[in-house]
Amino acid sequence: QQRQMTASEVRARKGGTPLVCLTAYTTPVARLVDAECDIVLVGDSVGMVLHGLPSTLGVTMEMMVLHGQAVARGLSRALMVIDMPFGSYEEGPEQAFRNAARLMAETGAGAVKLEGGIAMADTIRFLTARSIPVMAHVGLTPQAINTLGGYKVQGRGEDAHRVLADARAVADAGAFAVVLEKVPAALADRITAEVPVPTIGIGASAGCDGQVLVVDDMLGLFTDFKPKFVRRYAELGHAAGAAIAAYAEEVRARRFPGPGHVFGEAP
Numbered sequence: 001q002q003r004q005m006t007a008s009e010v011r012a013r014k015g016g017t018p019l020v021c022l023t024a025y026t027t028p029v030a031r032l033v034d035a036e037c038d039i040v041l042v043g044d045s046v047g048m049v050l051h052g053l054p055s056t057l058g059v060t061m062e063m064m065v066l067h068g069q070a071v072a073r074g075l076s077r078a079l080m081v082i083d084m085p086f087g088s089y090e091e092g093p094e095q096a097f098r099n100a101a102r103l104m105a106e107t108g109a110g111a112v113k114l115e116g117g118i119a120m121a122d123t124i125r126f127l128t129a130r131s132i133p134v135m136a137h138v139g140l141t142p143q144a145i146n147t148l149g150g151y152k153v154q155g156r157g158e159d160a161h162r163v164l165a166d167a168r169a170v171a172d173a174g175a176f177a178v179v180l181e182k183v184p185a186a187l188a189d190r191i192t193a194e195v196p197v198p199t200i201g202i203g204a205s206a207g208c209d210g211q212v213l214v215v216d217d218m219l220g221l222f223t224d225f226k227p228k229f230v231r232r233y234a235e236l237g238h239a240a241g242a243a244i245a246a247y248a249e250e251v252r253a254r255r256f257p258g259p260g261h262v263f264g265e266a267p
């Protein structure tokens, strides 16, 4: 039985073989991704992907705890990182510590992730000084949709300085890795070169120190919309739709259940 990857092992992979990361929200999917991933993220994307919410803003601590517990049961080798939901950390370092400690204690996650750059540096410093490994997330931060004004590319032109400063600030504050979401590839490469911790790209660059995708996006299970940065490695949603249609047709035609699915008298 292999030991689980640690945040410091992830940190040490800077500049090495790219880190493989996917999300998971359930035990069976956690088992599948654990076989190939260095990091498994219990993302607050669970709200949109599994609960039908219009954004990640409605995700609660209770939802994260339940999905985190389910994912933990399916992992034996990947590092489990869990998202801090909107409203659970922004008030200040003490609130963030209380909720991060609860997520780790109740789920067994090895690290938390939170969104924000310079504005979250003090909080990241406070958590890491108190034994909570933090993955940061800069660029497009979906919990800030209402102030960003949409899911647009971040850091184009002069705005590159802001995203670079955010990435530097979270690394200085002790984050062991930083997610770069939806930033120009050249900026992602520059941040990867200048920041001493691994960058995990999503809609960023193949030059990042690792990549992450939402598992339901790459499997073709979440099809409400498809961001440009998603590659569908399978079309499981189509396969499921065809299977359900075949079942419905057989039920209506009384071809299901067949002789092998029903019971006779005592054998």
Ligand code: KIV
Binding pocket: 023, 041, 042, 043, 044, 045, 046, 083, 137, 179, 202, 212, 213, 214
């Ligand atoms: O919630 C999530 O799934 C994420 C990743 C896409 C980085 O934050």
Ligand code: NA
Binding pocket: 043, 044, 045, 083
């Ligand atoms: Na997230």
